[in-house]
Amino acid sequence: MRELTYVARRTVEWREAPDPELQGAGEAIVAPVAATPCDVDSAILAGHGFVEPPFALGHECVARVVETGDAVASVAPGDLVVVPWSINCGSCDRCRAGLTAHCEAVPHMAMYGAPIGGSWGGLFSELVRVPYADAMLVPLPTGLDPVAMASASDNWSLAWRLVAPHLKARPGARVLVVARGSIGLYVCDIARALGASDVLYVDPEPEHRELARVFGAATAETLEPLPQGFDIAVEATGRVAQLALAVKSLAPEGICESAGNHFRPGELPLLDMYLTGVTLRIARDNVRAHIPDALALAASGKVSPKAVVSHVIDWEDLPTALPEKHLKPVFVRADA
């Protein structure tokens, strides 16, 4: 099979690899049908990653199940499924506690699309081995479009987790979103749908701000701290200085969620945070635990994740189109 391989800054190419095979009765082989770059893939493609190439890229897709082991009960060949970005067994203590990004059955950081916890391939490959099929795969609800939901593996479901539980605890909260890519726009959509009273989206990219306004957010190109301005802040820029502005804009006992991936160090205003009473969470997302909730919100019709999809592109064009700067291109395979 071919796997799309990140080889150098702004360069990906098809490389031949052996077809993956079932290695146990609980495994599945799937074929991605709609795959999209995570926001962090854009940073990797720009040369800001911390893993040396070459490696198979991609950790967001909806796939079709091709083959299942004898013990797999929840999915069958032909089913459309969401493949979570991280590898998790579903039965260790951490998985049962919902900490699926910290599964004890696999190496630390085991994931698709970056060889930092073993090599599991990428979701821009033609075939993918899923080692714990019943624990990992989530059937795509009938009626949901694989193109719109390709990001449920990570960014869409992450966006749900960054804001939905906090809005439930603080109905009508004011939400600040400081972002650069799809995650922040998904957050705007979800925050409005779940009753945020005000949403301010901050991003220097005009095209992103325009979309945020479609989702009912006010927008700004840059942010001066707005002390006591917001109950919830979401930062998804990978820049510590932007995270600092977000926490400085919180109301007393406000919550800041950060999507992380700050590859460079920086300083946070800890004294301000102390005086305000800030809860800051910065965490790799235990995505498998809340993919079903994020899909349910998408199926409710209250949100429009497909509006964030900037381009629908043929799978064969991946090597040329992926390195281009697009907000959220989705690559589709006609033959899967």
Ligand SMILES: [Zn+2]
């Ligand atoms: Zn990701």
Ligand SMILES: [Zn+2]
């Ligand atoms: Zn586990």
